[in-house]
Amino acid sequence: MPQTLPPPTDAEIDAIIVPLKDLEGPLLPMLHALQAAFGHISSAAIARLSHLLNMTKAEVHGVVSFYHDFRERPAGRHVVKICRAESCQAVGGDVLAAETLARLGLDWHGTTADGRLTVEPVYCLGMCACGPAALVDDTVVGRLDATRLEQILTEARA
Numbered sequence: 706m707p708q709t710l711p712p713p714t715d716a717e718i719d720a721i722i723v724p725l726k727d728l729e730g731p732l733l734p735m736l737h738a739l740q741a742a743f744g745h746i747s748s749a750a751i752a753r754l755s756h757l758l759n760m761t762k763a764e765v766h767g768v769v770s771f772y773h774d775f776r777e778r779p780a781g782r783h784v785v786k787i788c789r790a791e792s793c794q795a796v797g798g799d800v801l802a803a804e805t806l807a808r809l810g811l812d813w814h815g816t817t818a819d820g821r822l823t824v825e826p827v828y829c830l831g832m833c834a835c836g837p838a839a840l841v842d843d844t845v846v847g848r849l850d851a852t853r854l855e856q857i858l859t860e861a862r863a
Contacts, residue, residue: 712747712749713742713743713747713749713750714749715749715753717742718739718747718749718750718753719753719757721735721738721739721742722735722738722739722750722753722754722757723757725738726757726758731758732754732758732760732765732768733768735754736754736768736769736772736775740774740775740776743779744776744779744780745775745776745777745778745779745780746769746775746776746777747777748777751765751766751769773825773826773827773828776814778816780816780823780825781816781817781820781821781822781823782820782821782822782861783821783822783823783841783842783861783862784822784823784824784825784840784841784842785805785822785823785824785825785839785840785841785857785858785861786824786825786826786827786830786839786840786841787801787802787805787824787825787826787827787837787839788827788828788829788830788832788836788837788838788839788840789802789826789827789828790828790829790830790833790836792833792836793832793833793836793837793838794837795836796836796837797837797850798836798837798838798849801837801849801850801851801854802826804851805824805854805858806824808858809822809824809858811824813825813826817862819862821861821862822858822861822862827839827840830845832845832847835847835848836848836849837849839854839857841857841861
């Protein structure tokens with residue numbers, strides 16, 4: 706079972722967001738800083754942002770949920786983002802993605818029970834000539850096939 710970290714405290718959240726409050730349009734820089742520090746945007750962080758910026762929680766949540774790079778839950782130790790753009794789908798990426806999710810028993814944005822792997826969609830990695838493509842942690846991988854993706858997933862779960 707994965708070790709779960711305690712949620713960030715209000716003081717920890719404030720230490721990150723308060724110095725950014727005087728920026729013009731501070732919400733996105735605050736969200737990026739929180740994501741970098743904690744790996745996700747917690748409900749406590751949404752509440753603190755809401756209070757500090759005089760926005761509703763729904764407005765802050767709307768921004769968090771709009772941008773694909775923000776997470777509301779911690780991700781697994783490794784993140785595999787499979788390209789969902791048309792050019793990758795045209796060369797088998799859609800089938801590869803569906804088979805991967807089925808094999809892992811996950812939906813998009815799901816994390817394996819052991820906490821080692823999260824699978825997310827991404828909408829273009831700029832590897833259109835080398836599709837299907839994926840981003841494995843910070844490494845772009847092109848010309849994926851089922852065998853190569855299985856090897857990546859096995860290594861990530863080891």
